[in-house]
Amino acid sequence: MGIIIVLIQFIVTALSQTNNSIDCNKYFYKFGTTESPLVFSGDVVYIQESQQVQINAKYTDVLFEDPIYFGFIEEDGKPPETTCLKLAVHRLDNTPQIIQSLSIITSNNIINQWRHYSFKLPLPKLNNQDVSTKNQKIRAYNGSYSINFESTQQRDFKYVFIFNFIITVDSQTELLIDTKFQTQIEINQSLIILPVSKLLWCADLACETHLNESPFLKLNDLFAIKQVIVDSQISNQIIENIKVEIIGKSLYRKEKPMNLNNKTPGQVIIQLKVPIYWKNVSIKVTSAISGKPFIYGFENTIDTSFNSLDQSCVDGTQIKSVDSELRWCSDITCQKILEQTPSLHINDFVYIQQLVNCSACQNYFLTHTEVWFANGGLNKKTNLVEIINNTKGQVNMKLKIDVVWNKVSIKVTSFLSETSDQDEDEGSNLLDSLQATLEIECTKPEGKEVCATCEEQCNINGYSDDTCGFCNSYGFLTFLNMILLFALTI
Missing domain, CATH: 2.60.40 (Immunoglobulin-like)
Incomplete structure (x- = not known):
């Protein structure tokens, strides 16, 4: 038998302010308080035929019949103008990432006023390990995911619903043996400050002084940029998980920095080498605060051009x-x-x-x-x-x-x-x-030193150039000439 273990984390971040048209707080109040949080429950279904697991989660909607404030997201059947939250599924590995193009299926139970959210995960996407016992061979699949309800505006509320489930499957027959399900709830109402940062051009590789605009950069030049946290409340934090991308017209590159210096809290100096020559590129830097959840990530973009050593090779943008x-x-x-x-x-x-x-x-x-x-x-x-x-x-x-x-x-x-x-x-x-x-x-045709006639093109290629007629016409003309020749001999 096999074991599938998945950790699912629901993170709900919301807004204390209301917009001009609706009261978003009515949605956020549904999540309760630290002492009495909203209870999510769920289960997992193993689908042997398609080699998938289906994650099902549900909650009781206290505003189930409200014509405006029912549900949480557009997938619940809500129009965008009355929706304050959006949903995304994250895979929580060493580097959390959003699972793109994931279909979220919603359903309702009118009698119990439940709202359900379901999605499917392919088994190959889960971590797995083979385990053997005296009587059976099993395979253990495990993964860590989160369903994030995020405000479409600034966030200052977080609700975490964690559940672990185990699916026992025989690794040889791939038949389901048993399932187990456990839940845990965490809620944090403390203010979440999203970091604000900016990118600066450096006058030298040590970045002791800054430039107001991009320097003139040529192929293979070394240069430096600095990412700085602006918020004073978190500017004493170390920046890590730095990623650099270069984006332009018909261009996308993940760039490995020549050197990184993030020893000073609240900033990182990134040394790069001009890898190509390309006009009008954007350098995008994404980072995160050390030891903080992935929602504390941030990104900045700065624009420049990479010039050729030989300007005669460049015309326009490429x-x-x-x-x-x-x-x-x-x-x-x-x-x-x-x-x-x-x-x-x-x-x-x-x-x-x-x-x-x-x-x-x-x-x-x-x-x-x-x-x-x-x-x-x-x-x-x-x-x-x-x-x-x-x-x-x-x-x-x-x-x-x-x-x-x-x-x-x-x-x-x-x-x-x-x-x-x-x-x-x-x-x-x-x-x-x-x-x-x-x-x-x-x-030319084989054995000839003159260009091919239209008929030779047709016979060899099955088609001919624009100056010739349709290839079928040559066979007809040959047949017609034979008839005329026969008629003249009578």
Whole structure:
């Protein structure tokens, strides 16, 4: 049998003030006091078929029949203008995080005036451990989650409902054996002060003085920013769990700081290195107060631009489109560059090198290379037979001519990347794309040194360029010519 243990924590934070249209306190009063808190109860259901557990929680709504103040959240069927709370589910590991796109199912019991909240969690998302006994093999799943009712405005009230449950499951048959459920309630009415902070530009890496605006930052420059807690009541706290993100148009990066100094309470100095060149980026810093619940986290954003070492490579917000060239090679090593375009026939193997022009781009590898044959109605991606991109600033490729066509454009697209990994997910270390084109007269049929006719294109490709008619018409014309020839011989 297996054991599933999950810790669920309901955190309700609310507002003592009321807005102009409704009295939010009527919602908050439902949670009771420290001496007599609102009682949540619940259970857990194991769903073997879908490998999920369903968490069910309920409470008695003292304003169940009130036309305005029934329930807590919009999912209860409330219109937004009369709602003061929102609900989110958090996974409470070392770094608490919101579970995105989680469906919350609500239901009611009119007789008992209960309101129910349910959601499902997949078993693979829970921590698990195999346990063996003399008679059975079991698997223990465990996790820690919270359902947070948060005010849509400032928060100064917290209600915590904790419950542990155990599901006993046979690990071989995955059949349910038994369930157990335990609850615990905590309530804290003390004022929760949400930290207010800001980001500052530093004049040097030690950040002894500050700047009023962003310095001019170039690729590979070292620079520093400082995050400071503004609230005097908590400015003596240590900042930890610092995360840095760089966000821009078509850009998202998680950045690892070169150095962090959070020894001084109420501030952290973050040293970074300009990783790319990109116009109009935002540096976002998220942090938390040491030893405090995750609701004491905060974030700040500061704007700047990362400039290229070679300004000729930059146009507008990104890299110029004309920043690489294509060259014909004698083999895959491209040690010998061909001065003239080779005569190309279908099924020929050819070698091409894409080479970066601007100096700043040469600090990156070229990955995720694609080759397309285009022009005259053709837009065909061809498979690369071999590719070598372990030298920064260039990529060598071997490809097979798989189409007969006139006036062909060979278009090559690659991405700048900090690594040469071709399997890397786009959006991780990929920066921007580079494109280059080779124009050739035609790709010819095998054994011929002249460009293909429309009929030859149809016979080999099954289709032809825009200057030709439909391929089926050529078969009809051949048939018609045979009839005319036969008629003339009669």
